[in-house]
Amino acid sequence: MDLNDSAEAAEFRAEVRDFLAEVLPAGWQGVGALGETERAEWLPTWRSALLDRGLLVPSWPKEYGGSGRGLVEESILAEELARVGAPRFPLPTDPSGFVLIGPTILHWGTPEQKDFFLRRTVSGEIRWAQGYSEPEAGSDLFNVRTRAVLDGDEFVVNGQKIWQTAGIHANWIFAIVRTGTREERAKGLSFLLVDIDQPGVEVRGIRSMADDTELSEVYFTDARTPATNVVGEVGKGAMVALTLLGYERGAGGVAAALEARLELERLVELARSTGKHTDSAIRRRIAACWSTVHALRCLALRTLTTGAAGDPPGPESSITKLVMSEYRKRVTELALDVVGGAALTLTGAPSAASLGPQPRGADPLSSAGWVGDFLHARPGTVYGGSSEIQRNTIGEQVLRLPREPRVTIAPA
Template structure:
């Protein structure tokens, strides 16, 4: 038994949305061929497997006008409606297109630039991204500032028309491929916590920047450490006002926890279909316990979809993403970890095989093993589950704040 989960009946589509969907389907059919075909599992949001092919595909998307869909046309977009962005994510995953290589720029930094940037900044930053000419990475975490982002110590001092940057960022996805980094740095001497931070854009190809890849259990080096030693960027490379970086950082995180989840949601649908296919072939559906867990996982995926639509609707009504986005982040990371645990039980002895591509017995099994390893970190990045639960309890449910722990 395989359940068809390729469509979302909860999404009302207008005539223009349907025309957009048909245009996209035709384009994918015509272009998702040759080396681009069958690459949906080769890479992910935090590993750089198959990178060069993914970059080539990304440039094709840009040349064909599929990047920055909701951006104004003057900045290289289409001015598309939110429903069309959802349709794009749905159809893209359904078609099995390669994982995105420019996620951090288009989905995280660009919305912040649209919200806080000047006209000059929007033109300068977004137009190259709309053609996939520039790759961005995100510089938030530090050795002493992970989920506690307000504890960043990377600093920048103004020197004439430039900022001089010193410090270190870690777990910086795709930094070794990126041209630029958007980073939270401390620009007011003596400031602490949320004050005195700035949202700074820094070119990586310059003296004073060292990128050191971190090899992961999957064998790739998607994560990196980035060291700044008197690196420089011009004064016009701050989004918002200097010292107001916390507001800009929260704008980015709101989009990371909300709109970007669409890519995960629909890729999870593909994974669900793959796992149901494996279970059907291997007799897993004959096991009552496994069958119950598969049904429960499917129901959880449907709940995820409805909740994401609710979050997006609330954001459209308010004109911004609020703490509601934390519900989606907490839910999908927990769901996916449980789902990949289930996948390992369905695979049985094959779950013990290596995670490298070509390790057998088939690509679907290899993909599930890699997803299991990758999912271990999903309750940490983009804000740990503990942080998300605090945000939900304090800012949505209005419960008392968690007491601060005194230093021992």
């Protein structure tokens, strides 16, 4: 594809830059430079500014709260926000709403589902969590046990979900549930939308080794949701779920590559401050990271080209997930080697982001920030589909290699 903006795209990029110059505070250095309290006070104002300009979900149709722009414009917006260090998703639950369930409802939902859920997601009235993983069904998505039984015109839900990002902030959850038998595997699953704020639903925060409560677990005990809240058809939940994972891995890739590059620039500044920029081994590792970041940008542009052509995400999204997850481990390990002994006596501001690089404005000399990044990167090769699962998907569905033998363990 032509890497230069078209005339229309260039006009939109200029419009976004004018907007940022108008609404960001004087002397703006990036959200990473704000303290925790200051950041919490500013984010609602920032979200309102995006909403008022139609920039919260620019590619959604206007009737659902968007501005009817294309994926290219949405990518440009994400890139420009990353460039200045302004968050694309102000609420903790916005990524689940705008990147995951929103596009999935647009693709699979009924007119009634679109009308009810999408505008409320944009306004922030509905805040989403993702209910895929269970204690015995992580990367093995088709082994879920949470069950939904039809009772009249409602489903009654019982079971447990775990590892919900921003789950303590959510009031709705989109969940993969079993409506058929376990023997049916994928054919027995349905994709269900459930109100969290009801009797029979309990949310418990999970304290992580990074000392935050980013994740949660959700328990269902005879919780209810209307049968009309099935997305797609009953028994077709696996297909809907895999479509959603494609959106998760394909959206905002160009901006993510830019954020990774900005992180490397901070890492270089850290290496200079510690004197390790002259270490030949450190220099080689930094160069290898630069190469990977460039590859991530190329993958993102390819994904953007596919999406802009109107094609849905496919198994190739596993390549981006695998490369990014493994890269996050590698670059944060390098960062701690550059930090050195200071990692044992934490100083500076803690990390402001938990699912990726710190935004512009983060202190490159903060050992607390780099240690937080290191800890947050550890589970990245597990959540959203483990690296092992991604390699299987790439081998079997992209490269068309023979399927890995499936081993069935007989019950004792």
